[in-house]
Amino acid sequence: MKSIFVTVGTAVALAGFVIGQNGPPPGTPLATIYSSCKVPNTVALTFDDGPYIYERDVINTLAQYNAKGTFFLSVQRFPRCPFRYSSYDRNGNNWACIYDDTRISAIRAVYNAGHQLGGHTWTHADLTTLTWDQIHDQMWRVAEALLRITGAYIAMFRPPYGSYNNLALQAIKVRNQSAVLWDFDSLDSDGATPAESKTRYDQLVARHPSTVLALNHSPLNNTVFDVLPHALSVLSGAGYRFVTVSDCLGGVPPYQFTQAPGVKDASWTC
Ligand SMILES: [Zn+2]
Numbered sequence: 186m187k188s189i190f191v192t193v194g195t196a197v198a199l200a201g202f203v204i205g206q207n208g209p210p211p212g213t214p215l216a217t218i219y220s221s222c223k224v225p226n227t228v229a230l231t232f233d234d235g236p237y238i239y240e241r242d243v244i245n246t247l248a249q250y251n252a253k254g255t256f257f258l259s260v261q262r263f264p265r266c267p268f269r270y271s272s273y274d275r276n277g278n279n280w281a282c283i284y285d286d287t288r289i290s291a292i293r294a295v296y297n298a299g300h301q302l303g304g305h306t307w308t309h310a311d312l313t314t315l316t317w318d319q320i321h322d323q324m325w326r327v328a329e330a331l332l333r334i335t336g337a338y339i340a341m342f343r344p345p346y347g348s349y350n351n352l353a354l355q356a357i358k359v360r361n362q363s364a365v366l367w368d369f370d371s372l373d374s375d376g377a378t379p380a381e382s383k384t385r386y387d388q389l390v391a392r393h394p395s396t397v398l399a400l401n402h403s404p405l406n407n408t409v410f411d412v413l414p415h416a417l418s419v420l421s422g423a424g425y426r427f428v429t430v431s432d433c434l435g436g437v438p439p440y441q442f443t444q445a446p447g448v449k450d451a452s453w454t455c
Contacts (some may be wrong), residue, residue: 187260207404208352209317209356209359211380213355213358214355214358215358216357216362216363217363217364218354219341219434219437221368222396222433222434223396224433224434225395226395226424226425227397227433228397228425228428229255229429229433230255230399230401231256231257231343231365231400231430232254232256232257232401233257233400233401233403234257234258234374234402234403234404235256235259235403236283236288236291237292237403237404238287238291238311238404240291240292240295241296242409243413244295244298244300246413246414247417247427249417250421250427251327253301253336254300254429255365256301256403256430257264257303257305258283258302258303258305259305260282260307260330260455265391282454283327283330283334283455289334289449292334293335293446296334296335300429300451301341301431301439302335302337302339303339303340303341304327304328305327305342305343305345305361306323306327306345307323310347310352311380313348313349313353317352317356320352320353320356321359321360323399324342324356324357324360324362325360328360332447333449334447336445336446336447337439337440340362340439340440340441341362341364341365341431341437342357342360342362342363342364347363361441365398365430365453369385369400370385370400371386371400371401371412372385373401373408374405375387379407379411379412381407383412383416386416390422396433397425398430399441401413401416
């Protein structure tokens with residue numbers, strides 16, 4: 186009889202363990218969501234969906250205005266990309282991995298130039314379609330990659346498509362990150378022409394809000410070489426300062442910790 190009770194008890198305990206591993210601990214709070222900057226007269230330019238081939242171009246352009254940006258990165262090019270980005274370059278690099286040497290080099294250049302890095306899931310997944318474990322996997326792979334490459338353990342995350350639910354916010358919280366959305370969208374990944382995106386920036390400047398948290402996409406040729414220079418020019422002319430999301434929020438830490446970057450080995454694979 187004793188052995189039976191032990192067996193039943195063990196089974197119950199295991200069931201509890203399994204359930205506990207597949208959902209948030211009871212009472213887990215929701216992550217903080219930042220949709221706007223807080224420090225007056227700041228603009229946080231954010232760049233989603235890299236790394237691709239334009240990161241160095243972006244930071245060179247930002248440097249002309251002494252501007253800092255924030256890059257929300259994925260690990261692997263995502264399947265929707267060729268369809269989502271009509272102007273996406275189809276030169277064979279679309280499906281590159283974040284651990285490719287050129288990507289590592291570009292990410293280190295971004296980080297070393299003082300720009301902020303954040304996560305954007307491994308495969309640009311819609312978090313609301315994922316389980317608890319899948320959300321963690323998607324977030325961890327990016328955090329791990331950026332930790333290996335730069336030594337920085339990220340503290341901010343942008344949910345793809347701006348899509349999230351309470352489960353996602355609990356996972357983000359458990360990972361000690363916050364969610365970053367935006368209050369201005371150049372619509373560059375939603376079919377806007379460069380002229381239309383530039384007009385949106387002009388209209389933004391005309392409204393002259395106290396702060397701007399702007400969404401842009403660094404894999405887009407038109408964004409990098411046409412819209413971004415215009416945005417920097419008109420926003421600079423209006424007197425704004427260009428800072429990271431962390432700084433525009435008044436100094437919310439950009440990273441959980443920083444250490445020396447890692448050295449690439451066979452484990453750095455997508
Ligand atoms: Zn995205």
